[in-house]
Amino acid sequence: RTQKLENESIVLNFLEGEGVTLVNIDSSDIIDGKVKLLMSLIWTLILHYSNSDTVYEEGIEEDVKPDQKLPKQEEKSPKQKLVGWFQRKLAKVAIANLTTDWRDGVKVGALVDSVAPGLCPDWEDWDPKEQVRNAKEAMDLADEWLGIPKLLTPEELTNSNVDEMSMMTYLSQFPKAKLKENAPLRTKACADRVGIVGIQERGLVAKSEAMFTIETENAGDGDLDICVQDPDGTPVNITTKYDSKKKSFMCSYFPTKEGNHLISIRYGRNSIQNSPFTVLVEGFAGDASKVVTANKNFLLEGATVGKEAEIKLITADAGKG
Numbered sequence: 537r538t539q540k541l542e543n544e545s546i547v548l549n550f551l552e553g554e555g556v557t558l559v560n561i562d563s564s565d566i567i568d569g570k571v572k573l574l575m576s577l578i579w580t581l582i583l584h585y586s587n588s589d590t591v592y593e594e595g596i597e598e599d600v601k602p603d604q605k606l607p608k609q610e611e612k613s614p615k616q617k618l619v620g621w622f623q624r625k626l627a628k629v630a631i632a633n634l635t636t637d638w639r640d641g642v643k644v645g646a647l648v649d650s651v652a653p654g655l656c657p658d659w660e661d662w663d664p665k666e667q668v669r670n671a672k673e674a675m676d677l678a679d680e681w682l683g684i685p686k687l688l689t690p691e692e693l694t695n696s697n698v699d700e701m702s703m704m705t706y707l708s709q710f711p712k713a714k715l716k717e718n719a720p721l722r723t724k725a726c727a728d729r730v731g732i733v734g735i736q737e738r739g740l741v742a743k744s745e746a747m748f749t750i751e752t753e754n755a756g757d758g759d760l761d762i763c764v765q766d767p768d769g770t771p772v773n774i775t776t777k778y779d780s781k782k783k784s785f786m787c788s789y790f791p792t793k794e795g796n797h798l799i800s801i802r803y804g805r806n807s808i809q810n811s812p813f814t815v816l817v818e819g820f821a822g823d824a825s826k827v828v829t830a831n832k833n834f835l836l837e838g839a840t841v842g843k844e845a846e847i848k849l850i851t852a853d854a855g856k857g
Contacts, residue, residue, distance in 0.1 A: 641670025654721030667694040725758025725804025744821035758804025767795030
């Protein structure tokens with residue numbers, strides 16, 4: 537025990553030398569495993585090492601002229617410093633706290649894109665009602681390309697009762713984040729600039745392949761989402777093939793029923809112009825196996841060379857062809 541106490545004293549002395557304020561805790565409290573004091577110490581260390589004044593002052597100097605000195609700043613808590621940094625970094629977003637302001641997940645996307653412009657450019661188009669989806673996409677990007685681990689889940693971040701300390705610990709990683717090499721930076725998707733070629737409003741037949749092309753060359757970079765529904769509202773399978781040179785998608789589907797089909801197309805989470813499209817499918821594709829002769833006793837052997845032969849075929853059940 538004596539050696540353990542000595543070891544812990546060395547650590548505590550080092551922390552005090554680092555400027556860490558230690559309150560009501562000594563080496564014996566650590567050795568005896570006093571949970572509340574240990575948790576308080578851990579939180580103190582998080583606040584100290586995750587909240588650098590140098591990082592939080594980023595951008596302040598830009599507002600000061602060369603011949604001026606920085607105004608003396610009143611002492612602020614780590615929480616106030618972090619919120620202040622967000623307010624400077626996210627000029628388009630209102631941030632006043634570290635809990636409820638982040639529930640829609642949109643602001644996390646804005647934060648990711650502000651730290652690494654082009655990593656999450658479509659955050660302004662996100663639906664605030666899709667809280668978990670927004671938070672998951674932003675947190676996944678931050679984890680993979682900014683090296684910011686998910687210290688809480690998207691469900692926890694969007695929960696109205698989220699713990700402020702947990703939020704502060706997670707969000708305090710962003711000021712020091714660095715973008716990794718080969719990150720998928722992209723321009724903002726613009727659904728209004730997506731072009732469509734080949735969607736037929738009429739003239740399609742069931743049980744026959746239908747095709748059209750989606751052109752995204754001038755629409756930025758975004759995820760394409762296509763949904764085809766038959767007259768009963770049942771999804772119809774659709775396949776897409778991307779042409780990287782033309783930045784276009786070749787799309788095909790196979791309707792099996794007659795009636796109006798709906799084709800909904802979204803690009804970068806937004807619907808393109810005129811979506812959803814209504815396509816009328818009338819009749820069925822021709823099936824030669826269902827074509828029959830009018831006379832069941834008709835024999836090819838009965839024809840005479842040089843004389844006209846009459847053949848009557850019934851195609852009522854054979855579809856179009």
